Amino acid sequence: MHFTINGQAYDADLDIRTSLLDLCREHLGLTGSKKGCDHGQCGACTMLVNGRRINSCLTLAVMHQDDEIVTIEGLGTPENLHPMQDAFVRHDGYQCGYCTPGQICSAVGMLDEVKKGWPSHVSGDLTSAALSDEEISERMSGNICRCSAYPNIVDAISEVAGLTPAEREVAGA
Amino acid sequence: MAEMVMDQAQRPGGLDRAEQGLLGAPVPRWEGAAKVTGAAPYAYEQSPPGTVYVAIVPAAIGRGQVTGVDAGGAEALPGVLAVIHDDPRMPAGEGNSRAKPQPNTGRVYHYGQAVAMVVAEDGEVARAAARLVQVRYEETPGRFDVEKQAPIREHGLGFLPAIDKGDLDAAMAAAEVTLDETYTTPVHFPAALEPHATTAWWEDGQLTVRTSNQIAGAARKTIATALGIEASRVRVLAPFVGGGFGGKTGVGPEAVYAAIAAERVGRPAKVVLSRRQTAYVAHHRSHTTQRIRLAAGRDGRLSGIGHESVAAQNEIGEFLEPVPFGTLPLYAGENRRFRTDLVRVDLPATGAVRAPGEAVGTFGVECAMDELAHRLGIDPIELRRRNEPEVDPTNGKPFTTRRLLDCYTQGATRFGWERRDATPGSVRDGEWLIGMGMAAALRGNFTVEAQARVRLEVGGRAVIETDMTDIGTGTYTILAQVAGDMLGLPMTAIDVRLGDSDFPASAGSGGSFGAGSSAAAVALACEDVLAELALRMNAAPEDLRLKGGQVSAGGRSAALADLVRDKAVEGHGRMAPGKVSRATSQASHGAQFAEVAVNAVTGEIRVRRMLGVFDIGRVLNRRTAQNQAVGGMVWGLAYALSEDGVVDTRDGRFVNPDFGEYHVAVNADVPQIECEFIEEVDDAANPVGAKGVGELGISGAGAAVANAIFNATGVRVRDFPVTLDKLLAGLPPL
Numbered sequence: 001m002h003f004t005i006n007g008q009a010y011d012a013d014l015d016i017r018t019s020l021l022d023l024c025r026e027h028l029g030l031t032g033s034k035k036g037c038d039h040g041q042c043g044a045c046t047m048l049v050n051g052r053r054i055n056s057c058l059t060l061a062v063m064h065q066d067d068e069i070v071t072i073e074g075l076g077t078p079e080n081l082h083p084m085q086d087a088f089v090r091h092d093g094y095q096c097g098y099c100t101p102g103q104i105c106s107a108v109g110m111l112d113e114v115k116k117g118w119p120s121h122v123s124g125d126l127t128s129a130a131l132s133d134e135e136i137s138e139r140m141s142g143n144i145c146r147c148s149a150y151p152n153i154v155d156a157i158s159e160v161a162g163l164t165p166a167e168r169e170v171a172g173a
Numbered sequence: 174m175a176e177m178v179m180d181q182a183q184r185p186g187g188l189d190r191a192e193q194g195l196l197g198a199p200v201p202r203w204e205g206a207a208k209v210t211g212a213a214p215y216a217y218e219q220s221p222p223g224t225v226y227v228a229i230v231p232a233a234i235g236r237g238q239v240t241g242v243d244a245g246g247a248e249a250l251p252g253v254l255a256v257i258h259d260d261p262r263m264p265a266g267e268g269n270s271r272a273k274p275q276p277n278t279g280r281v282y283h284y285g286q287a288v289a290m291v292v293a294e295d296g297e298v299a300r301a302a303a304r305l306v307q308v309r310y311e312e313t314p315g316r317f318d319v320e321k322q323a324p325i326r327e328h329g330l331g332f333l334p335a336i337d338k339g340d341l342d343a344a345m346a347a348a349e350v351t352l353d354e355t356y357t358t359p360v361h362f363p364a365a366l367e368p369h370a371t372t373a374w375w376e377d378g379q380l381t382v383r384t385s386n387q388i389a390g391a392a393r394k395t396i397a398t399a400l401g402i403e404a405s406r407v408r409v410l411a412p413f414v415g416g417g418f419g420g421k422t423g424v425g426p427e428a429v430y431a432a433i434a435a436e437r438v439g440r441p442a443k444v445v446l447s448r449r450q451t452a453y454v455a456h457h458r459s460h461t462t463q464r465i466r467l468a469a470g471r472d473g474r475l476s477g478i479g480h481e482s483v484a485a486q487n488e489i490g491e492f493l494e495p496v497p498f499g500t501l502p503l504y505a506g507e508n509r510r511f512r513t514d515l516v517r518v519d520l521p522a523t524g525a526v527r528a529p530g531e532a533v534g535t536f537g538v539e540c541a542m543d544e545l546a547h548r549l550g551i552d553p554i555e556l557r558r559r560n561e562p563e564v565d566p567t568n569g570k571p572f573t574t575r576r577l578l579d580c581y582t583q584g585a586t587r588f589g590w591e592r593r594d595a596t597p598g599s600v601r602d603g604e605w606l607i608g609m610g611m612a613a614a615l616r617g618n619f620t621v622e623a624q625a626r627v628r629l630e631v632g633g634r635a636v637i638e639t640d641m642t643d644i645g646t647g648t649y650t651i652l653a654q655v656a657g658d659m660l661g662l663p664m665t666a667i668d669v670r671l672g673d674s675d676f677p678a679s680a681g682s683g684g685s686f687g688a689g690s691s692a693a694a695v696a697l698a699c700e701d702v703l704a705e706l707a708l709r710m711n712a713a714p715e716d717l718r719l720k721g722g723q724v725s726a727g728g729r730s731a732a733l734a735d736l737v738r739d740k741a742v743e744g745h746g747r748m749a750p751g752k753v754s755r756a757t758s759q760a761s762h763g764a765q766f767a768e769v770a771v772n773a774v775t776g777e778i779r780v781r782r783m784l785g786v787f788d789i790g791r792v793l794n795r796r797t798a799q800n801q802a803v804g805g806m807v808w809g810l811a812y813a814l815s816e817d818g819v820v821d822t823r824d825g826r827f828v829n830p831d832f833g834e835y836h837v838a839v840n841a842d843v844p845q846i847e848c849e850f851i852e853e854v855d856d857a858a859n860p861v862g863a864k865g866v867g868e869l870g871i872s873g874a875g876a877a878v879a880n881a882i883f884n885a886t887g888v889r890v891r892d893f894p895v896t897l898d899k900l901l902a903g904l905p906p907l
Contacts, residue, residue, distance in 0.1 A: 096416040148807035
């Protein structure tokens with residue numbers, strides 16, 4: 001099978017039961033995406049597929065032959081960090097680092113959803129969702145950080161989103 | 174070798190002379206770029222070529238004996254290399270430095286116990302084949318309901334003996350006011366996000382295991398014991414550990430399985446527990462039943478305090494939750510009784526999870542103090558002030574540093590405690606009932622031996638090597654900060670190499686002793702380096718001034734690289750506990766505050782804000798220390814409101830062994846949390862004067878939330894977690 005991941009072409013000979021996550025981790029050497037639960041419960045495996053964030057443990061690799069897949073390795077490198085990666089470092093939005101690639105991919109995907117006007121459970125207005133700390137927390141709740149660096153994660157994302165202190169405090173409902 | 178045995182309070186001179194300005198500063202994590210880009214390698218990653226996959230076959234009964242295994246169906250699957258079940262070295266449970274791994278006798282001690290493994294060419298085949306292995310059992314009735322087992326009083330388990338000082342019963346009979354209440358806490362899973370995983374390979378009779386483990390040196394010995402080989406033939410690597418929380422302090426059977434599989438098929442082998450398997454194969458924190466008795470005068474002064482508990486362990490486990498550990502030095506009162514009785518069960522092993530003792534013991538004692546304050550009509554902080562002891566009230570030893578009263582004062586001011594209405598259920602915000610609560614935090618401090626090596630290399634870079642781990646705790650960063658300050662180097666000129674059992678032995682990560690002990694060892698190794706540099710400068714070590722890679726003494730100055738020239742300077746450091754460690758009572762302290770909103774209609778509980786003020790000795794890195802402390806507070810929040818491991822008492826299975834049903838805190842549960850430190854360097858704790866952080870934050874945090882819920886609603890829930898069903902009947906009329 002052929003895959004396009006981080007703009008690069010890959011070929012792989014796969015068991016059809018292989019998840020997109022295991023394709024990357026076990027066959028392509030892209031181990032940045034993490035497996036925390038393999039059940040879509042923790043978010044550590046979050047990737048961007050055609051621009052949308054998904055739990056890559058819940059989808060089979062064979063379903064993604066023609067998709068544009070971006071993993072944490074495609075966002076930035078240690079020498080050239082993506083702004084979200086840089087913000088996580090500066091705000092200490094992590095501890096052990098295991099959930100971090102998923103958090104960062106999820107955050108990038110989430111900000112794009114907000115830009116498109118998608119509301120969330122806490123949005124007061126279903127047609128013009130504005131970002132706030134409460135919105136960020138709600139929209140990032142599919143990504144578990146057992147070390148519980150949540151306040152710093154929110155700080156990092158709100159900085160990348162360019163929120164002012166007043167905007168951060170707005171209640172959604 | 175520069176050594177310090179803690180026979181008295183002491184501090185390496187280089188720390189006081191430091192000019193680089195790193196120690197204590199909120200320096201970003203040394204390994205940050207590797208973590209945020211996914212480049213940091215964890216145990217299951219970057220496998221050697223040809224690595225095979227191991228899948229574990231779990232026991233399908235709760236207690237009994239394996240009578241036979243039919244591997245035919247599994248072996249017939251293409252890609253299966255071996256099904257292994259009869260190797261006596263396959264441990265029945267976890268092993269650690271104290272408890273040897275129990276060998277495989279076919280006996281089943283709990284549901285989900287590893288009883289066999291499949292080795293295959295890929296993970297999909299291994300997992301599918303594991304389900305085809307037919308295990309036959311002789312099943313016997315199990316003890317699955319902790320509440321139905323008779324407690325054993327004389328059991329010899331755990332490090333904390335029963336304490337009975339004075340006469341608590343007489344004090345209770347004579348007291349003007351008494352409290353006698355029982356609190357329960359449920360099973361808690363450590364639930365590190367990285368599941369337990371190991372990659373193992375043999376080369377010329379030498380075993381290397383890359384494993385997710387908190388204590389590399391101990392893991393090496395335990396693995397060697399399990400395999401019946403010399404420890405010198407085992408090398409353990411744990412450069413990155415995706416969270417531990419106590420759950421990775423021992424060596425699980427899966428790590429030994431991987432080594433056996435690699436040996437059997439002659440190729441590297443790797444194994445990872447599925448999320449559900451982690452609940453069974455790794456240990457959890459026991460449920461506890463805690464009876465708290467307080468005997469007091471009307472002025473609130475305690476004449477007696479009792480903390481008597483029951484905790485569970487299975488037939489082969491040797492650990493017992495030291496429930497009252499944090500209560501021992503906390504409050505005055507001459508009559509004192511502390512004990513933890515044991516119930517034996519046929520469930521997965523219980524073990525050390527973040528702050529064993531305090532994490533759950535504070536729910537008992539700190540809610541009881543809140544209840545007593547309410548009965549007496551005394552402010553909860555004032556009640557605690559009146560019972561602040563001058564020396565350890567249990568063993569009479571002097572405290573080293575104890576800023577608990579300052580934590581109360583500073584916390585109350587910052588939190589706005591004076592705005593709290595002491596009458597429960599009296600503050601409303603629309604349909605929400607608002608309440609404030611507080612609790613003391615205390616976590617015993619341990620001094621544990623540690624060693625490290627620091628090498629100033631040709632070119633002037635420094636390299637730190639120790640078998641210490643970084644499990645998210647910030648070890649890489651703080652050790653670089655220590656060496657940077659001691660040697661006058663920026664963070665970018667320092668390499669840190671951790672988690673390799675071939676490096677000098679440390680204490681590992683556990684019991685909050687890692688930062689203080691390993692930082693001390695690194696500081697001492699740097700002292701050793703400084704001694705050599707002083708020789709080369711023809712000066713005394715105390716006259717050296719080091720900053721920005723330059724060293725000066727007596728009016729002369731040189732670049733470190735020039736001083737090193739073509740011969741690296743290597744230093745060794747060792748710190749060990751001594752007389753002052755034994756003669757003093759040491760702990761980290763704090764005050765926890767929480768404000769909650771409880772929906773008056775639905776009983777839904779939201780934590781609106783939390784504040785922790787902590788006394789942790791020297792702060793090694795303000796940013797990572799705050800992150801640790803706040804993370805602990807979030808654990809307390811989740812212990813108070815949602816974490817609840819449920820046992821199906823019919824068969825010994827867990828009802829909720831995954832993140833879908835066992836509810837750790839998610840982002841939306843957590844408000845912005847404030848945390849500050851009252852810094853007093855504790856020179857008796859260790860040479861860098863740092864006390865434990867990682868477990869302090871959880872201590873008392875959940876009790877503060879529970880006490881805030883009482884203040885909001887007037888409903889006192891003593892069986893944790895506090896869920897809305899336990900509140901609804903008692904909520905004030907709408």
